Amino acid sequence: MKALRRFTVRAHLPERLAALEELSVNLRWSWHKPTQELFAAVDPALWAQVGADPVALLGAVNPRRLDDLAGDEGFLQRVDSLAAELADYLGRPLWYQEQAADGVELPNGIAYFSMEFGVAEVLPNYSGGLGILAGDHLKSASDLGLPLIAVGLYYRSGYFRQSLTADGWQHETYPSLDPQGLPLRLLTDAAGDAVLIELAMPDDAQLFAHVWVAQVGRIPLLLLDSDIGENEHELRGVTDRLYGGDQEHRIKQEILAGIGGIRAIRAYTAVEGLPAPEVFHMNEGHAGFLGVERIRELIDAGLDFDTALTVVRSSTVFTTHTPVPAGIDRFPVEMIRRYFADERPREEHESDERPREEHESDERPREEDGSGRLLLPGVPLDRVIAFGAEDDPSKFNMAHMGLRLAQRANGVSLLHGRVSRQMFQELWPGFDPEEVPIGSITNGVHAPTWAAPQWLDLGRQLLDSEDLTLLREPETWRGLRQVGADQLWRIRCELRALLIEDVRARLRRSCLARGATEAELGWVATAFDPDVLTVGFARRVPTYKRLTLMLRDQDRLQKLLLDADRPVQLIVAGKSHPADDGGKALIQQIVRFADRPEVRHRIAFLPDYDMSMARLLYWGCDVWLNNPLRPLEACGTSGMKSALNGGLNLSIRDGWWDEWYDGENGWEIPTADGLADEGRRDDIEAAALYDLLESSVTTRFYDRDIDGVPSRWVEMVRHTLQALGPKVLASRMVRDYTEQYYAPAARSLRATIEPDNDSTGVPFGAARQLAAYRQRAQQEWPKIQITDVDSYGLPDTPLLGSELTLTASVYLAGLTPDEVVVQAVLGRVDAADVLQDPVKVPMTHTGTAGGNQIFSTTTPLPVAGPVGYTVRVLPHHRLLAGETELALVTLA
Known part of the structure; x- marks a missing residue:
């Protein structure tokens, strides 16, 4: 019979093991291998059964086992040491x-x-x-x-x-x-x-x-x-x-x-x-x-x-x-x-009207x-x-x-910042997309969570320290030059073998869940091969990520998978939103192809993609495939996790890959951006993907030296780790947020809540001042006019660097000259006289004439060719983050 309600009862820990409680509930154990190993030692079989969950382990372990451990001096020393280490981590300055x-x-x-x-x-x-x-x-x-x-x-x-x-x-x-x-x-x-x-x-x-x-x-x-x-x-x-x-x-x-x-x-x-x-x-x-x-x-x-x-x-x-x-x-x-x-x-x-309840x-x-x-x-x-x-x-x-x-x-990447500025430009009318105040911090990944233990151990060897915080320094990664190609290749092969073992187990479970019998699954024991080039594709399944691009030419894909000399094996995973039948149909296409007896040992769709599956995929895949419709991938951190483990990316130039691909850390899939026919675009990009796999990726992977090491491949692995290792870290990302966003925001807040200069110590005086300025600016801005712009000083035949003097007469309505910024904007122009990559030059207030304010500047011509200029007025206040913040601008 089914229980009406379920709840969890935790075991009572012997006093000497009380520290296990804190170690289990602080999720630092999820990225701290020594703590994981401690809990695994409590009951290795149970640890695997509960999915490496310390809380579940302590709730299910036999109390007699806990009593035995309470008398095991070696185990107690490990508990005390890790509890002290956690306390130090939580309390010391970082x-x-x-x-x-x-x-x-x-x-x-x-x-x-x-x-x-x-x-x-x-x-x-x-x-x-x-x-x-x-x-x-x-x-x-x-x-x-x-x-x-x-x-x-x-x-x-x-x-x-x-x-x-x-x-x-x-x-x-x-x-x-x-x-x-x-x-x-x-x-x-x-x-x-x-x-x-x-x-x-x-x-x-x-x-x-x-x-x-x-x-x-x-x-x-x-x-x-x-x-x-x-x-x-x-x-x-x-x-x-x-x-x-x-x-x-x-x-x-x-x-x-x-x-x-x-x-x-x-x-x-x-x-x-x-x-x-x-x-x-x-x-x-x-x-x-x-x-x-x-x-x-x-x-x-x-x-x-x-x-x-x-x-x-x-x-x-x-x-x-x-x-x-x-x-x-x-x-x-x-x-x-x-x-x-x-x-x-x-x-x-x-x-x-009713009385209020307590x-x-x-x-x-x-x-x-x-x-x-x-x-x-x-x-x-x-x-x-x-x-x-x-x-x-x-x-x-x-x-x-x-x-x-x-x-x-x-x-969340440089490219995504550009896309976002275009996407939200409507909130800043009158400004070019590049002036929209949306910056970018490229995402990163947490190395202790996603890097395989073998790589972390190698990092400790290079640092000669248990402290991995120096992994954020590029010099640490350059130490990989000292590591032999055979050692790097050995690690890659170990991780691929671990992945294949996990894939076989998951494949068996999935087949059984779909109705197969054990008698039909003999082939699973030899499915996939720890010596074959392994490509991974795992992510959510919205349409733009193009899960099925690899199926565009199924005969060509099958040829790649079954090549006698240079075979490829492909592991696919991902969840579609429950309401997205289109995404589910894409998954079904992959599954049906992978069910074919002739290819099922070389391609598989693994259900229930989660962090535990992802971790082994990032560790073991030689190549990480990503083929979204550019520029619809905001960042794509899965490829970062693969790179952190020496995986080579095979990707459309989208998200983070657009800014950090350098020609030696993987392969760029050429794109057909702007092609209106989506089917034609898919055909072109799928063909480019097949070409790269056939002519470059597999060739380099299977080109071995006398010791069986693919030396050119391993040098790409080494370069990937050295070049991308310090960049893809979430520690770099969080430091960027702290320095570029959190600290400036805190300074802005503190300045904003101060009394203003005209108040008598009343809190938030500066905020009131800025709010009043913003209201006045929005009210007065439609009245602001640039009534006249004069230029002089150029020779009859201007040369690059020749000085141009501009003077503008501006009616500021109810604002004062110190409440605005007036800029000369000049640069090369196209056939429609639209300024291209213009330079902004501040103009100085020089006086008043007939109720208008006069602003002037002298500046060298920045470019050769067809050149144009204009003048614009922007709001200015010391508490604004930038002149474009209020989305107000007047152009000449």
Whole structure:
């Protein structure tokens, strides 16, 4: 019979083994091999059975075994040593503290919001690259010592478990996850009661959530859980699944993540006695409502809306991960109205007259203008809607809200930054795409999580130290020049053999699950070959990633797989969104091809792609294949993980590969960008892929020296590790965020909350000043005119470097010369007189004439050929991050 409810009971540890509890619940074990080995030693068979999960191990181990270990002096010494090492890791100064000691101005705290986090297999709160990136961000933030608090949702069923039907169709199941059986603790107050987060919902409903804390090294990850008794049945399911349900379900999740996430941080910092974070980082727009909640807090503290917005913007960072509009969450504006303002007539609010229950929030929305109530008191509905406005007035755009609430924004590779500036140019009308204030921080991956133990051991040998923090220094990687080709090749072969063993086991399980019998699976024992060139392709399965490009010419692919002298074997994995039948059909095409008896020993689709499968794929694949439609891959960190293990990338020039491919670290698949016929484009790029495999990749892999080592291949492996090793690290990425975004945001916040020069020590004076300037600038800008531009000083035949003097007469309406920047813009022009890569030269205020302000500059001509110029006016204030921030410009 089936149990009504399941829960986890943890074993009582002998006192001498009490330290195992802390070692098991701090997720640092997920990237710390000695701690994993300690738990494996408790019961090796059980460790494998529970999927290398310390909490599950301690809940299932025989108590007699624990008693035996409590008397094992050797085991106890290991426990004590690792507990002391963890305590040292959690407490000693790291890079961040060293920077602060050197006088670098850094935030006192950072809040990092994401809808998914891929920290470890045992906590399946991720679906793909966004979540894995967020998990790696936390781990590297921990290793660097950042005072960061992460916020997300706790999904009772995670994403989904994937299996295949007999005909190759994806099937999803949603196992229930018991938080008490995971490395989580419930956030409680001083009295030991669970902290309760409360949010107002439409129709006088209240949404409540508990907060689970996952400790990721030094970083607390707060996960909000709505599946609690305080909620009505419908609202208990808000956090049931990751990316499940309709738009109503989705907006509830995003409101809980953003607004509830801020309230969770306030509760956590109060309980732990920590300072409030200064900087707030949105990893995509899903948690964008956090900015609206912070505005509400500041309004409650006495600020007006615009001053509160100024403070929030100064301290907010927004990272966009999607290069396509279809990847952005957009809600009907009417839905936003319903969730943020209950606009029924006053007499319908019968519940407003009832006595308040004890559990109800002290922050119940108050009525506005007698006609209804705002669900965030003091925050006008029209201002909320304006944050998400786009060209379609019926839609509310979460990415637009993120950009409008953040003073700093970035894409996740250089190419993606360029794509994002074009994609969001509509928010900065009048500016060229390259001037849109969206920068880029190229993603990275966490080496201790994704690098094979053999490579980490080699790193320790090169460093002559157990401390791998120096892996972020390029000089460390250059030490690989001392390592012999035979040793590098031996490591690659060991890792390929491990992968093949795992592939055979997974292939057998999948075949059995699809209805095969053991008697039919004799071929699996020799499927795949540890000596054959192994290509991996594993990722989510949206259309643009082109899972089936490899099938474009099936006869040619089969020839590659079965070549007698230079065979290839291909391992494919990935999940399609449960609602994406198109993606599922792509998976089915791969599965049906791989089911063919003549090729099934050389190609396989492995279901249920997760971190544990991915790790072995990154370790063992010789080549990592990536063939998206350029430029739709924002970054593509899977190829980074392969490179970190000596894998060579075979990829379209997209994402990170576009900036770091150098001709010796893999192969570039030529693209047919701009070809309108998508089928023709696929044919061309698939043919280029086959050509590279046939004429270059396989040739180099199978070209062996007298010792059986493919020397040219190994030199590419060596070069890949040396050139890409220090670049692809998440520690580099987090340092970039700290130096280029977090520290500047903290400085902006501190400057913004200071009293201004004209006040009498009133806090937020500078913010009020900037808010007032912004309002005046927006009001006066339509009146600003450049009434005249004169040029002189050039010879009759200008030469490169000849000096040009420009003078502009500008009517500034209600603004003053020190409140604007006037620029001369000059450069080469095309046939339509459009400036190409123009140079901006500041013009100096020289006086007043007839009510206009005069600005002038003298500058050398920067280029030869057809040259043109214009003049423009931009807003200027010391607290703006840049002159383009307000999206105001006047052109001559």
